[in-house]
Amino acid sequence: MIQLPILSLTDEPAALAQKLGDSFSTYGFAMIKDHGLDPALVRQGWDKTAEFFALPTDEKRRYYDAEAGGQRGYTPFGTEIAKDAKAHDLKEFWHVGREIDPASPIAHTMPRNVWPERPEHFRETFEPLFAEFDRVGNIILSRIAVYLGLDADWFEPAVHEGNSILRLLHYPPMDASQGEEGAIRAGAHEDINLITLLLGAEEGGLEILARDGSWIDMRPPEGALVVNVGDMLQRLTNHVLPSTTHRVRNPAGDRARYSRYSMPFFLHLRSDFPxxxxxGCISAERPNRYPDAILADDYLHERLVEIGLVKA
Known part of the structure; x- marks a missing residue:
């Protein structure tokens, strides 16, 4: 059985950079404890997530805008579909994005946040929690930069005002799920963004695809982060750091009667970043797979079309 190493964000920076890079280059994933997210704020986030998804479906759907591609607010159960999958995922979710200065030159590329009337203190919880994820994500990016032979602050301008998203995920009990034949909670996919920071993976179900074609069960310690490489970082590094296929399988036995919640933070490049x-990731042995640059916003749009959230 393959078990990923559990890393600590408090490790000496250069040593952590090497350990992170080794884990990412081998698995596309890493598990990180001692990450420093505010525990009280995280607990409050879990409470508000459960309270929101317990609301009546009609009330939740008031915050759904099909034309917005699910980028902010609510996305109903059974809407998202993994690339090339035949059945929609058995999940519903809410997106919180970055609050950006209207005077910013890229403000027009950033959707406005949507805030529900219930539960109380929803916005007051998730605005600071978004900032916490953003802070920790930037520390991790600085370690990745060092591993790649870049200055530790290389990613700072690349992600400044980036279109990052905090997703609140609910997978309902299986007996309440009316999905299509063969549907699972999250079909096999890769993430679009730069890196993903995930809380909630200690509840079983998350699996990553190993190079030998087997599925590795991800079970981090309670409260630890699962961090993975997204397609944007894979492209930027010419696959030195791979974006690994992963899924959330359906639970068996008694766990099928319970909801599953998770909280991924998708850290994105700024929309005008090429x-x-x-x-440093191109060599004779590793020729450039992507000779043409693409703007982050254009890349995001292409991928949102592929997963059914945006029309072409």
Missing amino acids: IRTLE
């Missing part, structure tokens, strides 16, 4: 292969 994704251009890093020179």
Whole structure:
């Protein structure tokens, strides 16, 4: 049985950079404890997540805008579909995005946040929790930069005002799920963004695809983060850091009667950032797979079309 190493964000920076890079280059994933997210704020986040998804479906759907591609607010159960999958995922979710200065030159690319009337203190919980994830994500990016031979602050301008998203995920009990034949909680997919920071993976179900074709069960310690490489970072690094296929399988036995909640933070590049292969990731043995750069916003749009959230 393969078990990923559990890393600590408090490790000496250079040593952590190497350990993170080794885990990412091998698995596309890492598990991180001692991450420093405010525990009281995280607990409050879990409470508000459960309270929101317990609301009547009609009330939740008031915050759904099909034309917005699920980028903010509510996305109903059975809407998202993994690329090339035949059945929609058995989940519903809510997206919180970055609050950006209207005077910013990229403000027009950033959807406005949507805030529900219930539960109380929803916005007051998730605005600071978004900022906490953003802070920790930037520390992790600085360690990745060092591993890649870049300055530790290389990613700072690349993600400044980036279109990052905090997703609140609810997978309902299986007996309440009316999905299509063969549907699972989250079909096999790769993430679009730069890196993903995930809370809630200690509840079983998350699996990653190993190079030998087997599925690895991800069970981090309670409260630890699961962090994975997204397609944007894979493209930027010419697959030095791979974006690994993962899924959330359906529970068996007694666990099928319970909801599953998780909280991924999708850390994105700023919308006008050109994704251009890093020179240090190109060699005779590793020729450039992506000779043409693409703007982060254009890349995001392409992928949202593929997963059914945006029309072409």
